[in-house]
Amino acid sequence: MEYKRLGSSDLLVSEICLGTMTYGQQNTIAEAHEQLDYAIAQGVNFIDTAEMYPVPPKAETQGRTEQYIGEWLAQPRIKQQRDKLIVATKIIGTGRNYNWLRDDAIAALSRKNILQAVDDSLKRLQTDYIDLYQIHWPDRNVPMFGQVAFDPQQEREMVAIAEQLETFAELIKEGKIRHLGVSNETPWGICEFSHTAKRLNLPKILSIQNAYSLLNRTFDSHLAEACYREGVSLLAYSPLGFGHLSGKYIQGDQTNTHTRIGLFPNFGQRYNKVNVRAATAEYAAIAQKYDLSPTQLALAFVRSRWFVASTIIGATTMEQLQENIDSANVRLSNEILVEIDHVHARYFNPAP
Template sequence: MEYRQLGTSGLKVPALSFGAGTFGGRGPLFSAWGTSGVDQARRMVDLSLDHGVTLFDTADVYSDGASEEVLGAALKGRRDQVLISTKAALPTGEGPYDAGVSRSRLVRSVEAALRRLDTDHIDLFQLHAYDAAVPVEEVLATLDDLVRAGKIRYTGVSNYAGWQLMKGLSAAEKHGRPRFVAHQVYYSLVGRDYEWELMPLAKEEGVGAVVWSPLGWGRLTGKIRRGQPLPTNSRLHRTAQFGPPIEDEHLYRVVDALDEIAKETERTIPQIALNWLLCRPTVATVLIGARDEEQLEQNLGAVGWELTPEQVARLDAASEVMAPYPYYPYRTQAGFRRLNPPLV
């Protein structure tokens, strides 16, 4: 397993990390992702560690906290071998104090996560969404207190717009607070919006991308084909409404390119899609989830080899879409590109 610096921090993370959203199995969304209990989760942790995967990511909203509970139980006795990442901000109830990143909510959320995870610290704590109602200075001061108390080690965000992330980074520099070192983002061959603004910002400011849903909400498994109905066992029947829409022809064009390269490399379509992400600028780690050990074993095969530059170029061409304004001139017009060349 390759290990990479998380942004400009001193924390090293594996190129592939484990996303524990499949643990717990509560609720309509997360039960569709997976229903792993403690015994199966422990086997997946064993397999992950055998392959050098040492970062395990979860969140308080995953299965109403059950994901954290199952992960904590599965890691029992080997906490010093792993890194734990979790998140808070999204609503966990209907009450006025059950959502957001106010000081009281953050402190309570961290304390609750520590109990569920059965640990005394969180290695990477991320704000799961931007909360427009809370001053950024309050958020950063609270995170600073939690870092100084030893309850969290590093901080990051997830699902932020560029201006929201930059606002936090600027305020941290101004007030001497810990900087966000990670941005957990959606990025895949069928979802390349990250490249338009967030990737250049991450490169400039030293923020590492922690990639979620790298297979495009399950669309890049190789099971979805042109002219064929959606497989009856596809989780997209239950989860498609939660993710970004993707035009059918765009998906089929990407899958066609993946098919060709799968034949050339004797790798699976998911392995190729994951490997493509690992060679993108600013990507620190890619989260892989799995409903069982067989699926996890297959995803772990995405490392230890490289696509050729020509294969990468074919995947780039097949997955490219027109960026919206103001991004498209910098990608399509020579004068704009000369002043500010795209990273990819």
Template sequence: MQPHRPLSDQARCRVGTGSNGRAAVPRRCRQRGRSGGGSGERGRVHVIVRAAEVSAPADVSITLAPLGASDLVVPNVAIGTMTFGEQTGEAEAHRMLSMAADVGASFLDTAEIYPVAPRPETAGATSSIIGRWLRGRRRDDSIIATKVAGRSAGLEWVPANRTDPRGPEAPLVLDGPSIVAATEGELRRLGTDHIDLLYLHWPDRYYAGFGRSQYRVDREWDYSPFSVLVAAVAQLLEEGKIRYWALSNETSFGVCMYCMVADALGVDRPVAIQNSYSLVHRSFEGELAETCSPRHFNLPLLPWSALAGGALSGKYLEKPPQGVEPAGPASRFSLFPDRYARFNTVRVQRAAARYADIAADCGLTPAQLAYAWAASRPFVGPTIVGATNAAQLASNLAFTSVELGPDVLAAIDAVHLQRRDPSLVD
């Protein structure tokens, strides 16, 4: 590992020191030139919440803006919920949701297969936990996004879980009937009559994803026509069961096809894309960023796993940074080693250590740096923030008041050039 050169005072993130001696982000509200996915400053509203209200180490700065070209106004943060019902119990999950709502982070991200790792015993638990939290609250105070699962072997129990009582197991594919059935299952679990944003979680066709970058023609198979999938979405839009739709784990080919088919059928285009994006996986910055640009199809990126499964939190390092609790037996890499293998490598940990050094120079936690960097990218809309408990969520949300200086961004890029996309497996 090359020695790390501390940044100059001018190069550091714009942070001060709080009354507890820890680094604190500034309380003032700043206009940033970047909008939520290229929509300019249209409809932007800034909200500042004091740290004491959320037991956070710093202030939380929430901005509101339309999502891409849509009229769906969303915060700059989406709360990732995939641990609810697995690593996070219901009481703690409700505490996290209430804390997030209190600071204006009202955009909730779930999926029909959550929690992760998906298994029959817990299938749909995340959305059910959210649904019970929503009871007694004004539905319009929350923005709910969920996802319809794509084709996958070994998940035959997912279609069975879409009905109550539970139906028969069947191969998991993404087709018209499955999109409708999955949406209705999520409406039931969430206890609502509409979903604000529906993602197609991953494609029905073969594609290179989840840590892979090389497309293998010999692995192609027949898949549902784009026109069939868009027609199912159109039905849900017409029935008022969803307000908008979006893509996830997609490629430029998929984005182009969905948008062009939607245009041909007279259906509203998807309004966003949710793909893997982090300091150790930056491949979106290439042709996908061009495809999704406001000048082209205008799909802001909502990055999932900005912490690379927790690898960028610093807790898996041999010597975790001060204030970061080392990973224990209940950590994700210990519980689900196969699922997170691509993030639990020497290559990723070496990069994570370099980024942790930069974070320390800024007076930030490694997680705050990772989230702040992702949010600073011009093609990123709301940043998905995950946590397993309320204290962790409060600390992570502090990134919203961090503005990384140009020298910090240059230091991050220097690490990237030396250790480019270390989480890729091919």
């Protein structure tokens, strides 16, 4: 396992990050702890979660993922290793109907809400500090989760970025959080957070957690430039495109009730677009040609990108987890990367 520096910080994160959004919905607490034990035994030091997990979010399960992780972190043998682990979680943004999470969900990133959210996460996680605290999606109006067009008609009230950073600065001073990140952000957001922090001497964001895969390489252009110039690292989520890039849906069967798509068919709509299956089949053929599994090819590709600090993997079975983590041993040749780019040119970002 290799480790990379996160942004301009002193944090060294494993190139594979353990995603946990299935814990409490598709995975029991025993299965979650088995996954956590296995991952750290393989050198993973980076665990990502969120206050709204598991997914799909609902009132009766909200916070359960953090609770499962917290019970694991509270074990004496794990407590002794806490300073070697990097635990990341997230606060919700505005604009989605999660009024059951907090009374005031209109201004999700108000000072009051941030302070409450951090304290609630610390309690569930049973830890004194959060290494990387992330804004799950922007407080302002932006296209996200498969949307591609900005619509000024959707403008809404938002908490000023300076006000958000001032609250996070308090929490860093108190030692409750160590570093900041964003998620589902845009180039404008990266630059505005960075410039506001510099201008007001407030904490700088280190990372952006956005979708990135063979099916969605929109990060390659404007976001990549913004992150390069502002010293921000990508934490790539959905590197397997909701399981599509494992090859299991190439024949079109998405009804298996043991898979996320089978259980929640409306949850991954960006992967129902016209060229997804054709592109996936082409990538699977490249993998077969070079004696790789489609999963190995997809994860190794994401890891190979210069702007990726860590690739977030998630699994519902130990077999999936083992294959995902083992992919860290795969390095793609220039020949393979050229073939991948040829497919990308034919099927350009089919699931943005």
